[in-house]
Amino acid sequence: MTSSLRFRNLLVVIKQTAYEEYSQLKLRGQAPKALRWKRLESRYKDHKSCVNDLLRILRHHKVDFSCVNRVELDRQHLANVDLVVAVGGDGTVLSSAHFLDHGTIPLLGINSDPITTEDQKSVKKKKTDERRSHGALCMCTANDMEDGIARVLHGGATLLPRTRIQTTVKSTFSETRLVPALNDLLIANPSPAAVSRFRMGWLEEVPEYSSLGNGGDGGLSSLPPAGGGHGNYGASMDEPRPPLQAQYGTVTRFGGIPYDVTNSLNVWSSGMWVSTATGSSAAMAAAGGKSMSTDQTDLQYLIREHMIEKTASATDGEAGNESVEGMDNGMLGDGEQLHLRWNSQKGRIFIDGSHLSHNLELGDEVLINNHAPPLQLFLRDK
Numbered sequence: 001m002t003s004s005l006r007f008r009n010l011l012v013v014i015k016q017t018a019y020e021e022y023s024q025l026k027l028r029g030q031a032p033k034a035l036r037w038k039r040l041e042s043r044y045k046d047h048k049s050c051v052n053d054l055l056r057i058l059r060h061h062k063v064d065f066s067c068v069n070r071v072e073l074d075r076q077h078l079a080n081v082d083l084v085v086a087v088g089g090d091g092t093v094l095s096s097a098h099f100l101d102h103g104t105i106p107l108l109g110i111n112s113d114p115i116t117t118e119d120q121k122s123v124k125k126k127k128t129d130e131r132r133s134h135g136a137l138c139m140c141t142a143n144d145m146e147d148g149i150a151r152v153l154h155g156g157a158t159l160l161p162r163t164r165i166q167t168t169v170k171s172t173f174s175e176t177r178l179v180p181a182l183n184d185l186l187i188a189n190p191s192p193a194a195v196s197r198f199r200m201g202w203l204e205e206v207p208e209y210s211s212l213g214n215g216g217d218g219g220l221s222s223l224p225p226a227g228g229g230h231g232n233y234g235a236s237m238d239e240p241r242p243p244l245q246a247q248y249g250t251v252t253r254f255g256g257i258p259y260d261v262t263n264s265l266n267v268w269s270s271g272m273w274v275s276t277a278t279g280s281s282a283a284m285a286a287a288g289g290k291s292m293s294t295d296q297t298d299l300q301y302l303i304r305e306h307m308i309e310k311t312a313s314a315t316d317g318e319a320g321n322e323s324v325e326g327m328d329n330g331m332l333g334d335g336e337q338l339h340l341r342w343n344s345q346k347g348r349i350f351i352d353g354s355h356l357s358h359n360l361e362l363g364d365e366v367l368i369n370n371h372a373p374p375l376q377l378f379l380r381d382k
Helices: 018-027 037-060 090-097 117-122 145-153 244-248 319-326
Strands: 009-014 064-069 083-088 107-111 158-162 166-170 175-177 184-188 196-205 251-254 257-269 272-275 299-303 329-332 338-342 346-351 357-361 365-369 375-379
Touching: 009 037, 009 090, 018 037, 037 064, 037 083, 037 145, 083 090, 090 107, 090 375, 107 145, 166 251, 166 346, 184 196, 196 272, 251 365, 257 338
Parallel strands: 009 064, 009 083, 083 107, 107 375
Antiparallel strands: 158 375, 166 175, 166 365, 184 272, 184 346, 196 257, 196 338, 251 257, 272 299, 299 329, 338 365, 346 357
C-alpha cells in the first residue's frame, strides 16, 4: 500500500494552546487572575489527544514525518517536505501558509478541537460557541481525520488553489515584498483611535522606456521612443524629451518598472481591509464587505469609516461625493494593482490577523495585487 503514497515526507505543525501559554506565564507570576483553568485544560487535552491520534495514523501509513511547534516554525523545517499538516485551527493554517511562499508544497488543515453537538447544547444564550476555531480552512477534524488523511496520502482528496495577496512596500531606501496573505490585510494606524491618512490609486504600467534617457536615470525622465503611441517625442535619440510627469502625471516605480498612478483619492479613515475570496467571509464580511465565491481570483477592498469632506465643488447630491462614496468598497481584478501612499506618521499592515505585521512610515508606498503564487490547500468535499 505504501507504493501508492502520493506524499512521503510530511511536516506536522502543531498549535500551542492557550493552556500551555498561560501555564508558562503562571510560572512567572504573570498569568491573568480571571482565567478559567479547567476549561483551558479540557481544550488542551482534546488538542493533545488529536495530535497523538494523528501521529498514530501517520505511523500506520508508514510515512516519514517531523513535528514542530507553530511558534517555532521556520523555513529550514520545509527542506525535502512534500506536504505540510497544520493541527489546531484556522490560525495554525494561516501561520503555516505564510512559509509556503512559492505555492509548491500543499497544505492540509486539521481542526483539533471542533465544536460538538454536546457543546452546542451547553451554549444556552448564543447560537454557537465562538471561542473555538470555525475550521473553515481545515479539511478534517479530530473526529474524521483518519479517513481524510488516508484519502490525502493516496490521492483521493480535493486539492485546489487559493488566491493570495501580494504586497510590496517601498520605503525611502528599500523595497520589501511581504509574505502572501491567504485571508486579508488590515492597513491602518497602530492606534485604533487615530486617523489613517493615505492616498489610494491604481497603477498602470508605463510602456517600455529607453535606457538611454537624457536625465541619466535609466529612462525615468524620458518618454517612449517614436511609434509607441504617445506622441511624436523621441523621433531622434538626440532630441530632448520632456519628463514623464508631463505625459503621465504621478509616476512611481516598483521593481524598477515605472507606473502611472491613476484615479487617485485622498482618504481619511480608520484604515482599509483588503481580502481574498477565501477571507471575504471573515473580517471583510463583518465590516460590511461582500461575500465572494471561493474560486474567484479577484481581491476586495473596503475603506473603514471613510470621512468624506463636503466641499463647494462636491456638495450633497452632486457627482463628486457620490463618486468618492462608490470607491469605498470595490474589487481588484486580474491585472489590476492597487497603490497606497501612506500620509500618516505611523502605520501598520496586519497580515492574516494580529500575529504578523509590517510597520509603515510617512511617505511609504504600498503595491497590492493578486500575483502571489496560489496556495495549494486541501478542502473538505462539499
